[in-house]
Amino acid sequence: MAAILEINNLFKSYGAMEILKDINVSIDEGDFLVLVGPSGCGKSTLLNCIAGLEPVNGGQIAIGGKDMTNVSPKDRDIAMVFQSYALYPTMTVAKNITFGMKVRGIAQSVQDEKLAYVAQQLQIEPLLKRKPGQLSGGQRQRVAMGRALVRDPKLFLFDEPLSNLDAKLRVEMRTEIKALHQRLGASMVYVTHDQIEAMTLATKIVVMKAGIIQQIGTPAEIYNRPANLFVADFMGSPAMNLIPAKARSNGTSTEIEITRKDGAPIILTDTKNRDLPEDVILGVRPEDIADAAARGGPDSQEAECVIDIVEPAGADTFAVMQLGGKHVTARLHAETTATAGVAQRLAVDLGKVSYFSPSTGLRLN
Numbered sequence: 001m002a003a004i005l006e007i008n009n010l011f012k013s014y015g016a017m018e019i020l021k022d023i024n025v026s027i028d029e030g031d032f033l034v035l036v037g038p039s040g041c042g043k044s045t046l047l048n049c050i051a052g053l054e055p056v057n058g059g060q061i062a063i064g065g066k067d068m069t070n071v072s073p074k075d076r077d078i079a080m081v082f083q084s085y086a087l088y089p090t091m092t093v094a095k096n097i098t099f100g101m102k103v104r105g106i107a108q109s110v111q112d113e114k115l116a117y118v119a120q121q122l123q124i125e126p127l128l129k130r131k132p133g134q135l136s137g138g139q140r141q142r143v144a145m146g147r148a149l150v151r152d153p154k155l156f157l158f159d160e161p162l163s164n165l166d167a168k169l170r171v172e173m174r175t176e177i178k179a180l181h182q183r184l185g186a187s188m189v190y191v192t193h194d195q196i197e198a199m200t201l202a203t204k205i206v207v208m209k210a211g212i213i214q215q216i217g218t219p220a221e222i223y224n225r226p227a228n229l230f231v232a233d234f235m236g237s238p239a240m241n242l243i244p245a246k247a248r249s250n251g252t253s254t255e256i257e258i259t260r261k262d263g264a265p266i267i268l269t270d271t272k273n274r275d276l277p278e279d280v281i282l283g284v285r286p287e288d289i290a291d292a293a294a295r296g297g298p299d300s301q302e303a304e305c306v307i308d309i310v311e312p313a314g315a316d317t318f319a320v321m322q323l324g325g326k327h328v329t330a331r332l333h334a335e336t337t338a339t340a341g342v343a344q345r346l347a348v349d350l351g352k353v354s355y356f357s358p359s360t361g362l363r364l365n
């Protein structure tokens with residue numbers, strides 16, 4: 001199957017400032033690609049290059065198998081939904097949605113048919129006669145999506161479409177966008193700085209930092225096997241614990257030594273004989289540290305540690321302790337007996353940990 005979007009060796013500068021550095025990404029039809037990264041990493045610039053709103057300084061962009069690098073935005077067979085909605089305030093919802101078709105000279109009967117279809121898909125039929133000023137933020141966002149949907153493009157581009165909505169509505173609209181993607185099977189590229197949005201929506205995630213792709217993968221790959229310390233820290237909330245440790249292999253298994261706040265060592269045995277250097281950063285997700293009584297998989301290893309802070313959060317309780325000179329968070333059951341200032345027996349699931357090089361920051365296992 002040909003890639004619906006293929007970007008090769010893309011470079012983009014503003015003046016002397018290089019913003020995108022050697023970007024290579026491709027997605028298949030039906031993929032939901034999320035570009036995620038901190039503010040200023042270049043994700044909107046990359047989306048604008050795909051849309052043709054920004055010229056590139058090197059490389060190629062192909063959409064639907066055709067080179068579009070130098071093609072004007074209107075001929076790229078894309079539709080874009082912006083954060084600001086960009087609706088015409090004086091037109092009704094129906095006119096906002098059909099205006100583009102009217103400009104392109106599409107027959108009235110086809111316009112009516114497409115309008116009815118997207119209004120039904122987005123459940124905005126009762127709103128068609130209203131003006132944008134008479135809509136809530138979420139309803140405006142739906143209209144903006146309706147305008148993109150009627151184009152029936154090869155590729156939908158979304159630039160932080162939910163960032164103007166309040167927290168509750170964001171979650172609702174996120175679910176709607178996911179459902180819409182599943183119904184339509186459309187190909188989408190979506191920019192966000194919200195790693196949870198990225199995890200929940202994407203079939204494929206691109207994590208960016210300072211104009212460079214750090215990792216491309218499915219949400220599970222990115223979450224379970226982050227390629228470097230940046231991705232490990234950025235994706236997941238609370239973040240992955242990154243604990244300085246010493247590794248010693250005895251030929252059949254690997255001993256991992258971490259230092260407690262009282263200076264005493266904790267030795268955990270990783271049953272895999274990993275080829276690790278002596279100095280490593282041990283990466284453990286909060287949910288992979290459990291109360292020893294509720295220990296998880298066969299690779300769990302127990303240790304005792306004084307808990308500094310206990311934070312009940314409804315379904316879970318977070319316990320914070322100090323290991324290897326770092327604050328370490330464990331996601332425990334709501335019924336945990338963990339108490340601040342008291343030693344607790346915990347189990348770490350070594351089957352799920354990551355190891356990173358302290359010098360390069362790259363994944364080792």
Ligand SMILES: Nc1ncnc2c1ncn2[C@@H]1O[C@H](COP(=O)(O)OP(=O)(O)OP(=O)(O)O)[C@@H](O)[C@H]1O
Pocket residue numbers: 014019037038039040041042043044045046193
């Ligand atoms: N028109 C422009 N001229 C010069 N520099 C620009 C221009 N547009 C963006 N930049 C710079 O390019 C870098 C990347 O910006 P971009 O908007 O792509 O980042 P982003 O990852 O989308 O961030 P955010 O989430 O804050 O929108 C930033 O340092 C920004 O200041």
